[in-house]
Amino acid sequence: MSEMTDELEELLADKVYLEEAFETLLDIDAAGPWEFDDVPMDSGTFGEVVSRDIVEKVDGEYRLADPDGVRAVLEGEPSTATPTDHSGSPTLRSVPFDADWQALRPLAVGLVVVFLARVYMYPQVFRPEAITLLGNDPYMYRYLLLELARDNAGLFAVPGGIKVGEPLLVSTLWTITAILGGAKETGFAVLAWYPVGAALISAALVYALSMTLTRDRRVGFATLVLIAVMPVLGYRTALGFGDHHAFDLVWLALTMTAITWLAMRPDRAAWKTGLAIAGVAIGVSGQVLAWNAGGLLLVPIAFYGVAHAAVAVRDDQSVVRALGPVTLGVAIGALLSWVVHLQAGWQSQYMVLTPTLLAGGLLGVLAVAEVGRRLEVSAPVVGAGLLGVGIVSIVVTSVVFPDFTAEAVTELTQLVAKSGQEEIAEVKSIFSTDYGFIAGPFFFFGVSLFFALPYLFWGFWHGVKRSRPAWVAAGTYGLVFFLLGVIRVRFASQLALIAAVFSGLAFVHIYAVVTEGDRPDILAGSRPQSIVPVTWNRPERSTVFALVGVFLLVGGLGAMMTPLRVNLLTYDQSQYDAAMYMDRHADEQDLEYPGSYVFSEWGENRMYNALVSGESRSYGYARANYQDFITSPNGSQWYDRLKDRGYIVTTDIDRGDVPSQALQTQLHRYDGRETSHYRLLYASEDESVKVFSPVAGATITGTAEENRTVSISGEMDAAPVAIPAEWSVRTDAGGQYTVDIPTPGRYRIGEHRVTVNESAVRSGQEISLS
Numbered sequence: 020m021s022e023m024t025d026e027l028e029e030l031l032a033d034k035v036y037l038e039e040a041f042e043t044l045l046d047i048d049a050a051g052p053w054e055f056d057d058v059p060m061d062s063g064t065f066g067e068v069v070s071r072d073i074v075e076k077v078d079g080e081y082r083l084a085d086p087d088g089v090r091a092v093l094e095g096e097p098s099t100a101t102p103t104d105h106s107g108s109p110t111l112r113s114v115p116f117d118a119d120w121q122a123l124r125p126l127a128v129g130l131v132v133v134f135l136a137r138v139y140m141y142p143q144v145f146r147p148e149a150i151t152l153l154g155n156d157p158y159m160y161r162y163l164l165l166e167l168a169r170d171n172a173g174l175f176a177v178p179g180g181i182k183v184g185e186p187l188l189v190s191t192l193w194t195i196t197a198i199l200g201g202a203k204e205t206g207f208a209v210l211a212w213y214p215v216g217a218a219l220i221s222a223a224l225v226y227a228l229s230m231t232l233t234r235d236r237r238v239g240f241a242t243l244v245l246i247a248v249m250p251v252l253g254y255r256t257a258l259g260f261g262d263h264h265a266f267d268l269v270w271l272a273l274t275m276t277a278i279t280w281l282a283m284r285p286d287r288a289a290w291k292t293g294l295a296i297a298g299v300a301i302g303v304s305g306q307v308l309a310w311n312a313g314g315l316l317l318v319p320i321a322f323y324g325v326a327h328a329a330v331a332v333r334d335d336q337s338v339v340r341a342l343g344p345v346t347l348g349v350a351i352g353a354l355l356s357w358v359v360h361l362q363a364g365w366q367s368q369y370m371v372l373t374p375t376l377l378a379g380g381l382l383g384v385l386a387v388a389e390v391g392r393r394l395e396v397s398a399p400v401v402g403a404g405l406l407g408v409g410i411v412s413i414v415v416t417s418v419v420f421p422d423f424t425a426e427a428v429t430e431l432t433q434l435v436a437k438s439g440q441e442e443i444a445e446v447k448s449i450f451s452t453d454y455g456f457i458a459g460p461f462f463f464f465g466v467s468l469f470f471a472l473p474y475l476f477w478g479f480w481h482g483v484k485r486s487r488p489a490w491v492a493a494g495t496y497g498l499v500f501f502l503l504g505v506i507r508v509r510f511a512s513q514l515a516l517i518a519a520v521f522s523g524l525a526f527v528h529i530y531a532v533v534t535e536g537d538r539p540d541i542l543a544g545s546r547p548q549s550i551v552p553v554t555w556n557r558p559e560r561s562t563v564f565a566l567v568g569v570f571l572l573v574g575g576l577g578a579m580m581t582p583l584r585v586n587l588l589t590y591d592q593s594q595y596d597a598a599m600y601m602d603r604h605a606d607e608q609d610l611e612y613p614g615s616y617v618f619s620e621w622g623e624n625r626m627y628n629a630l631v632s633g634e635s636r637s638y639g640y641a642r643a644n645y646q647d648f649i650t651s652p653n654g655s656q657w658y659d660r661l662k663d664r665g666y667i668v669t670t671d672i673d674r675g676d677v678p679s680q681a682l683q684t685q686l687h688r689y690d691g692r693e694t695s696h697y698r699l700l701y702a703s704e705d706e707s708v709k710v711f712s713p714v715a716g717a718t719i720t721g722t723a724e725e726n727r728t729v730s731i732s733g734e735m736d737a738a739p740v741a742i743p744a745e746w747s748v749r750t751d752a753g754g755q756y757t758v759d760i761p762t763p764g765r766y767r768i769g770e771h772r773v774t775v776n777e778s779a780v781r782s783g784q785e786i787s788l789s
Contacts, residue, residue: 022072023071023072023073023084023085023088024085024088024089024091024092026071026072026073027041027071027073027088027089027092028092030067030068030071030073031092037060037064038093039059039336039337039340040058040059040060040064041089041093042093043058043059044058044059044083044089045083045086045089045090045093048082048083048086049086052077052078052080052081052082053080053081053082054080054081055081069081072084073089125236125237125239125240125243126223126226126239126240126243128240129222129226129239129240129242129243129244129247130219130222130223130243132243132244132247133218133219133222133243133246133247134215134218134219135247136247136248136253136581137214137215137218137247137253137256137257137258138215138258139582140153140257140258140259140585140589141258143259143589143590144211144258144259145211146595148599149595149598149599149630150204150207150208150211150259151259151590151595151598151626151630152207152210152211152259152260152261152626152629153254153257153258153259153260153585153588153589153590154260154262154588155621155622155623155624155625155626155638156262156625157210157259157260157261157262158625158626158628158629158635159625159635159636159637160185160188160189160192160210160261160262161206161207161210161261161629161635162625162629162633162634162635162636163178163181163189163193163636164189164192164193164196164203164206164207164209164210165203165206165633166178167193167196167206168196168201168202168203168206169203171201172193172197173197174193174194174197174198175190175193175194175363176190176193176197177189177190177193177363177365182363182364182365182366183311183365183366183367183370184310184311185263185266185309185310185311186308186363186365186366187266187305187308187309187365188263188266188309188310191266192206192209192210192213192261193206195209195213196209210261211258211259211261212258213261213265213266214255214256214257214258214259214260214261214262214265215256215257215258217256217265217266217268217269218246218252218256218265218268220269220272221256221265221268221269221271221272221516222243222246222247224269224272224273224275224276225242225243225246225272225275225276225516225517225519225520226239226242226243227276227280228272228275228276228279228280228493228520229242229520229523229524231276231279231280231283231489232279232283232478232489232490232493232520232541233524233539233540233541234540235527235539235540235541237527237539238520238523238524238526238527238539239523240523241522241523241524241526241527242519242520242522242523243523244523244526244570244574245467245519245522245523245526245573245574245577246515246516246519248465248574248577248578248581249463249464249465249467249515249518249519249577249581250462250463250464250465250577250580250581250583250584251463251464251511251512251515251584252268252512252515252516252519253577253581253582253584253585254581254584254585254587254588255268255512256268256512257585257588259589260588263309263310264512266309266310267306267309267310267313267316267512267513268512268513268516269305270301270302270303270305270306270309270313270316271302271306271316271513271516272516273298273301273302273305274298274299274302274303274305274306274316274320275302275492275493275496275516275517276298277295277296277297277298277299277302277348278299278320278323278345278348278492279489279492279493280295280298280489281295281296281299281344281345281348282327282341282345282488282489282491282492283488283489292344295344295348296344296347296348296351297348297351298348299344299345299348299349299351299352300348300349300351300352300355301352301355302352303317303320303348303349303352303353303356303374303377304352304353304355304356304359304374307352307356307366307370307371307373307374308356308359308365308366311366311367311370313370313373314370314373314374315503315510316513317349317373317374317377318499318503319495319496319499319500320345320349320377320381321377321380321381322495322498322499323345323491323492323495323496324342324345324346324380324381324384324385325384325405325409326483326491326495327341327342327488327491327492328341328342328384328385328388328405329388329398329401329402329405330482330483330486330488330491331388331392331488332388332391332392332398332401333398334486335392336392336486337389337392338385338388338389338392339385339389341488342381342384342385342388343385345381346378346381346382346385349374349377349378349381350378350382352374352378353371353374353375353377353378356371356374356375357371357375359371368422369422372420376412376416376420379412380408380409380412383408383411383412384405384408387401387404387405387407387408388401388404388405391404447507447508448504448505448506448507448508449463449464449504449505449508449511449514450505451508461576461580462580462584463508463511463515464511464514464515464518464577465574465575465576465577465578465579465580466572466573466576466577467518467519467522467573467574467577468514468515468518468522470521470522470525470526470529470573471497471518471519471520471521471522471525472501472518472521473525474521474522474524474525474528475494475497475498475501475517475518475521476494476498478490478493478494478497478521478524479491479494479495479497479498480494481541482494493517493520493521496517497514497517497518497521500513500514500517501514501518522573522574524539524541524542525573526569526570526573526574527539528542529569529572529573530565530566530569533565533568533569534561534562534565590623590626593703593704593705593707593708594623594626594627594708596703596708597627597668597701597703597708597709597710598626598627598630598631599630600700600701600710600738601615601617601627601630601631601665601666601700601701601710602630602631604700604701605631605632605665610665611632612632612633612634613634613663613664613665614663614664614665615631615632615665615666616628616632616634616664616665616666617631617632617665617666617667617668618640618641618644618645618648618661618664618666618667618668619641619645619667619668620641620645620668620670621638621641621642621645622638623668624638624641624642624645625637625638627666627668631665631666644660648661648667648682649669649677649681649682649683649686650677650678650681650682650683651681651682652678652680652681652682654682654685654694654695654696654697655695655696657682658695658696658697658713661713662696662713662715664713665712666700666710666711666712667686667697667710667711667712667713668708668709668710668711669683669686669687669708669709669711670687670707670708670709671687671706671707682694682697685697686709686711687709689746690702690709690735690737690742690744690762691711691761691762692735692744692746692761692762693746693759694759694761695716695759695761696713696714696715696716696759696761697711697712697713697714697761698711698712698713698714698716698761698762698763698780699711699735699737699742699761699762700712700737700738701737701738701739702737702738702742704739714761714780714781714783715780715781715782715783716759716760716761716780716783717759717760717761717775717779717780717783717784717785717786718757718758718759718760718783718784718785718786719757719758719759719760719768719773719775719785719786719787719788720755720756720757720758720785720786720787720788720789721755721756721758721768721769721771721787721788721789722750722754722755722756722788722789723750723754723756723769724750724754725750725751725752725753725754726749726750726751726752727749727750727754728747728748728749729747729748729749729750729756729758729768729769730745730747730767730768730769731744731745731746731747731748731758731766731767731768732744732745732766732767733764733765733766733767734764734765735762735763735764736762736763736764736777737762741764744762744764744766760775760779760780761780762775762780763775763776763777763779763780768788769788771788773786773788
């Protein structure tokens, strides 16, 4: 690297606000020699520039000593000189991003790591007879794809009920399915694989964001590795977890990366700036159309706009130049959202109005800050003006769009209050006492969040203090999602995506300290210029130990927690076998929904109904009633409510102090033999899952000695093998007894032997042994 570029880098590291002046100077210098009065610098600054030999005097006028070198520094491009490491040996420190395989290898290898971390559960998803998705909610999308396949819908189709919800996700999944043939099985496979594809796209975008900030491939590679082992990203983008989260992350990553790139260099070649603005527009529109709460993901942009405007005013930089491209991108994104809303009916007006109001707010911030800068108004006055923009925006919105305001207040109240949703995991805080106040984040981030937070706070402070708007942007996203994560776990994956960048920076920094190697330039106090490579030479043993040690420190717990978290969402073999049994039984009995409905724990309800009948749109009935059912002692009352339903599933999960007369105990422990109305159909090999069917039950009467115990024993016909049963009844004062038999089988009642068939228990047949 030349002496001049070294001097310029050092100058800009201390006075980053001079970048704009040098960019203007490049244009002036291209036209020929110039004088001091032609350049936007004060005499003191210009004297320092001359003293550093960045500018030279020629025949009484001035020229840049090396215009190409100045341009390379401003654009962050590497020098053509080959730098050396501390030993004097040539290094790859200045390889361009897209120069060759050595440059692409960190990205490629990192994405392979992410891929492998997302697909190891393949055998638990792609089973011999069916695709079993992870968790509960993905089965709603399975139902929607099934409906579209049955209707042979066209490209981009969205069922009416989901147009206000996640229309872009469903439309994308179905369009891919339709292109691949439109079969329902294809749709299920697309739904299972899409989170993996989304994980790779969002990871690649975050790698680009990391490179934009640090220009250090070591940090980029570490970011990808930590994305791979971050538990909340591990299960929300795992193979089979076809919920909306993975899709949301793609649009968020695109928006964050585009905004950060624009903040780093808003005036690069017009086509590059235009591409970044398009990225912001597509990302904003995608977030709004992909999820009916996507407007919350736009909140960081508002705070970033205020922070960047304040920094620009402080440094006497053009706010229009600083914030204009992002504002334009948001405005175009709002326009795209309105076009889709008006043409296709996607999302509510409330949701598509969100980016419109954001664009208006950014425009107000831009105008107030730029006017304040040009009038040389004091910082407190400009700050008051920016606060005024926020207040006026709220007042105008409440007057002009009262419905929007009412909906926003409702959403914010629900966000904080969580009324009626306490049992749903996603509404809890990452610091919820249910997880353990300190240990809570471990379940979602390992310990990487605790390493990321100091660098996150530092990054935001560094961006503000040193006029590095890209760091302001990344820091704002991290801080906002941290606050949202404190309120709800739902936003943990968004936090994890940006936290991975800062934990990756922490990883490289700690490794450099341990090995006394090169620290990231941004932490060494210099302005990143040349891209720092990842070296792939055969490492020494001490290097391997250091890498493994730092990884275990930063990402080790996450690597252990990720499979544990994924396993919690995976259905075991007993559950799968029970679902397949019910599916076959329903076919044999020619049962149609709701006669084939499966009543189960609500967290498993969609899976069972998806595999048995395909009707997995809602778990509402199970969520509202199953807990009351299993704790009730009144089997007859519940039979009256469930007799038109097909199946009831019980499991041996811990219910706490469940009374012995409760249906949970009567069914799961005692196989329903004394319940009159619950026919045991199936018991898994380990008896952890049992399936019952509501029946009228056969009634057997007989006589014996009065006030005596009559023993009953036998085998109940259940799949896959008969279940032995023993119980007893007492005769009354007249020697009469009654036995209710809900499950077919061969029984010995007192001195009598009797066979009860399927027809008897279903019709409520009465059998007399007298």
